[in-house]
Amino acid sequence: MFRLLLAILHKIFQLYNSAAKTPKLHKPLNLFYSLAMIQARQFANPKELFVNLTAIFLACYMAIFAALNPPRFSTYHTDNIEINGAISATFSDITTGYMGANGASDDEIREASQIFNPIFAAITSGGDQSQFGINSGLNTSLTENNYLNHGDVANLKLDITSCVGDEDCIQGVLLEYNKLSEDRNNAISDCPDYDCVLDLMEDAATFTDDDRAYLRSLNRGANATYAAFLEIQQIDANAIAGHQMLALGIEDFTGMSSEDAALAAVVLGSLGGDKGRLSKTDFPEIQAQVSQKQNRHIEGRPEYRGGGTMASKADAQEVLDAYHSNNVQILGKNDQGFPVVQYTGVTGNNSPGAGYVDQATNVFIIKGTASPSIVPTNPNWTPK
Amino acid sequence: MYEPTLIEWNLHVLMLNQSMIGAVSHNFRMVSLKWNNEGWLVEFVFAEKSDEDEEEAFEISDQMSVFLMDVHDQISNEAKTKIRTNIVYSKELLFVKNRDHERVVFKRKSAK
Numbered sequence: 450m451f452r453l454l455l456a457i458l459h460k461i462f463q464l465y466n467s468a469a470k471t472p473k474l475h476k477p478l479n480l481f482y483s484l485a486m487i488q489a490r491q492f493a494n495p496k497e498l499f500v501n502l503t504a505i506f507l508a509c510y511m512a513i514f515a516a517l518n519p520p521r522f523s524t525y526h527t528d529n530i531e532i533n534g535a536i537s538a539t540f541s542d543i544t545t546g547y548m549g550a551n552g553a554s555d556d557e558i559r560e561a562s563q564i565f566n567p568i569f570a571a572i573t574s575g576g577d578q579s580q581f582g583i584n585s586g587l588n589t590s591l592t593e594n595n596y597l598n599h600g601d602v603a604n605l606k607l608d609i610t611s612c613v614g615d616e617d618c619i620q621g622v623l624l625e626y627n628k629l630s631e632d633r634n635n636a637i638s639d640c641p642d643y644d645c646v647l648d649l650m651e652d653a654a655t656f657t658d659d660d661r662a663y664l665r666s667l668n669r670g671a672n673a674t675y676a677a678f679l680e681i682q683q684i685d686a687n688a689i690a691g692h693q694m695l696a697l698g699i700e701d702f703t704g705m706s707s708e709d710a711a712l713a714a715v716v717l718g719s720l721g722g723d724k725g726r727l728s729k730t731d732f733p734e735i736q737a738q739v740s741q742k743q744n745r746h747i748e749g750r751p752e753y754r755g756g757g758t759m760a761s762k763a764d765a766q767e768v769l770d771a772y773h774s775n776n777v778q779i780l781g782k783n784d785q786g787f788p789v790v791q792y793t794g795v796t797g798n799n800s801p802g803a804g805y806v807d808q809a810t811n812v813f814i815i816k817g818t819a820s821p822s823i824v825p826t827n828p829n830w831t832p833k
Numbered sequence: 834m835y836e837p838t839l840i841e842w843n844l845h846v847l848m849l850n851q852s853m854i855g856a857v858s859h860n861f862r863m864v865s866l867k868w869n870n871e872g873w874l875v876e877f878v879f880a881e882k883s884d885e886d887e888e889e890a891f892e893i894s895d896q897m898s899v900f901l902m903d904v905h906d907q908i909s910n911e912a913k914t915k916i917r918t919n920i921v922y923s924k925e926l927l928f929v930k931n932r933d934h935e936r937v938v939f940k941r942k943s944a945k
Contacts, residue, residue, distance in 0.1 A: 742892070745855075754855035756900065784915050785898040799903070814899055827903045 728779060729772070732788050733818050737773060739765045740820035748798070757799045757810070757825035764795045765823035768813050780812065781832030788815045789830060797825025834870055835911040842868075842936065844907060848900035849875060849938050852893045857939065860886045863927050864893075864939040872914025878921045887920055894918045 605626050612618035743765050744752040759765045768790070771777045777790040791812050799808040810828035815821055837845070849866055863878040875897070877890045894916045901908065929937045 752855075755851060756896065783898050783902055784913055785895055786915065787895070787898075789902075814902070816895055816899065824899050826899060827905070830902050830905065 729775065729788075731779075732782070732786075735769070735772070735788075735815060735818050735821050737769070739769050739822055740817065742817070742820055743822040746822060746824050755800075757797060759795075759797050759823060759825060764797070767795050768792050768823045769815065769821060772815060780830065783814060783826075787817075789813070789826065789832075790815065797823075799825045799827055835909075837868055837912045838909070841908055841912045842866075844901065844904050845873060845897075845912075846936055846938055848897045848904075849893070851900055852896040853939060856889045856893055858883075858886055858889070861939065862923070862941050863929075863937060865935055865937045868934045871917065873912075874917045874919055876919045876921060878923050878927060880922070880924055882922060890920055891918050 605622065608622045608625075609619055612622060739762060743759070743762050744750045745754055746756065746758055746765070747753065747762060748758045748760060759768075768777070771792045771794060772788070772790055776794075777792040780789045780791055783789055789812065793811050795813075796809050796811060797813060799810040799812075808828055810825045812826050812828050812830055814824045814826050816824050845866055849864070853864065860879050860881060860883050861877065862880050863876075865876050867874040867876060875890075875894050877886075877893075879886055898916050905913065926943060927940065929940060
């Protein structure tokens with residue numbers, strides 16, 4: 450009877466899937482369902498399922514966090530990245546540790562662990578069930594972190610000072626420390642277990658604003674390498690802020706200890722849940738109304754000068770309203786620093802006027818702050 | 834200093850050109866694209882002070898960055914920089930010179 454109920458549920462979900470027209474809802478929900486169903490099928494009856502419900506719920510909760518960032522989620526999916534054994538082991542450790550602290554027996558924990566490993570592996574492969582069981586190779590997102598430790602940062606300052614303003618020397622030092630950062634991240638990625646990751650992350654440091662000001666004062670003619678270096682460190686600072694927010698959420702929601710929640714957040718962040726994700730607070734205040742300049746991007750208006758078009762000013766205002774009410778997904782920012790958002794409620798036309806065909810798009814730039822206008826852009830745009 | 838490739842130069846010139854459509858008033862004397870240690874710079878030379886044209890200059894640089902988003906996969910990370918804007922007022926004779934890190938995109942006919 451239990452299996453029959455699962456089969457019926459599966460059929461209902463299949464019907465939902467075929468009718469679903471909202472991709473943003475479709476993808477995470479699909480992953481959530483897949484994980485829940487796979488776990489549920491491991492149990493012979495509802496009682497067993499109920500006993501393990503806490504851990505199952507926690508696993509699905511984590512999966513949703515990992516899936517809530519569609520651009521990165523898609524990247525994992527399409528690039529078919531090898532599964533990271535260290536990450537899935539870490540996930541499993543967190544979850545089973547939580548079960549143990551809540552009175553689960555060793556047998557229950559062992560059984561749950563056997564279930565979780567392929568699930569967490571699936572998360573790191575973008576939810577592709579065909580990837581289950583592949584658990585080799587350590588080549589995924591933890592390598593994208595760029596933490597130097599506190600000693601590295603102190604030495605970097607000393608080394609730059611010793612260059613006495615020699616541009617070539619400074620650039621050489623920056624390249625050297627970028628390499629150090631890369632090596633350190635590779636070491637994290639190669640960790641066989643959770644303790645190893647923890648040890649390496651413990652003394653991670655990023656530049657403070659004072660550090661950046663200091664470096665800028667040494668190198669006024671900032672070159673591209675230098676600018677890229679600072680940018681990497683800024684992204685890491687954003688990621689750390691994101692981890693802290695996520696940790697608070699996990700702590701409140703699951704009742705985990707602060708320490709466990711913080712560690713879970715670090716791992717989840719590295720999987721794409723929040724790393725480098727921008728929010729409205731990362732941008733200057735934008736006026737609530739689109740300006741007259743919007744007419745430059747409206748079809749048929751005499752002010753139109755080429756490029757992407759909105760069907761109407763009302764459509765543009767709807768996108769701006771959605772931005773202000775946090776109903777858009779912020780994909781990133783363009784080189785000028787303008788927010789690039791995705792909003793499925795409005796479709797614009799991306800037509801750069803430089804030999805490219807017209808494209809329907811739900812990706813928009815919010816150009817300007819005091820006199821904002823909404824400009825449709827490349828639907829396939831991703832942050833650099 | 835990174836040296837933009839020929840394709841990167843051409844794409845930036847093209848997008849700057851496209852961004853200027855409908856924005857050039859009689860006050861515009863010359864527009865050039867430059868590359869230096871800090872990245873891309875669009876320099877506008879105006880005949881006389883005009884708030885409207887100044888605003889238009891910044892709008893052109895912003896619009897250029899929008900157009901470039903369509904070809905972002907053809908541009909290296911080193912060449913993906915904020916596009917800065919510089920405004921110069923001059924009534925002196927302007928000369929176009931061949932320089933490694935500069936391309937003139939627009940120049941009004943000089944008065945004899």
